[in-house]
Amino acid sequence: MSTSQTPCIPPQAAFEQCREGKKVILDVRTEVEFAEKHLANSKHLPLDRLEGSLNQLDPSKHHYLLCLGGKRAAKAAEILSQNGFENLTIIDGGIDAWERGGLPVEHSARKVLPLMRQVQLVIGVLALTGSLLAIFINPLFAILPAFLGAGLTLAGSTGWCGLALLLARMPWNRSITPCGASCSTEP
Incomplete structure (x- = not known):
């Protein structure tokens, strides 16, 4: 692309x-x-x-x-x-x-869930929670899964995912050593 x-x-x-x-x-x-x-x-x-x-x-x-x-x-x-x-x-x-x-x-030997799987887990848990709350507590909780669906639509159509950018900044996703220090194909 x-x-x-x-x-x-x-x-x-x-x-x-x-x-x-x-x-x-x-x-x-x-x-x-x-x-x-x-x-x-x-x-x-x-x-x-x-x-x-x-x-x-x-x-x-x-x-x-x-x-x-x-x-x-x-x-x-x-x-x-x-x-x-x-x-x-x-x-x-x-x-x-x-x-x-x-x-x-x-x-890497360091094992962290891939970023896209982290995004999927967060969205899945929030969508399920919002749906259950809408069914059993108050229908207004349906706003949460609708919001998540809008975010997924935006991410899918533009390639930009705010949740992925946020999760990438979380402590468990920070690399142990700086990434760009010794990386270059130049001789």
Whole structure:
């Protein structure tokens, strides 16, 4: 998934280019997602902090943009191109496609529920609680599951999930070591 001006590249082709040291992989997922699994030598700048961290990137380098599936990479391409970055390519299908293709991925020994499962659990528990309260206590509690449904609709249609951003900031989701300190494909 890309913007109309940003090309995509299959994971295998991106792997070959990066192995030769020709490109920089920029991972724009959250810290917890990056800590769970990431590509060796990738540069990590979460999308929500990208605009404030542009000075950490070299606009003359060619950047391959990576997220979970492609939507955040497309948003990152939009931000970067608005700030003078011209050599941008989205890794088609994100890290999920990279891993499905049998390409190397580093996994953390630290076990935390994946962020999307945390989101699903929170929404499920709140929707169930709101529904039960609406049935047994007061029908006005039906507002809670309706609110959650609206939030899911927004997240599904835009790729932006406020609950995921909130959960990513929780103490159990903070990575033990800083993610971006030693991550770069540059020689």
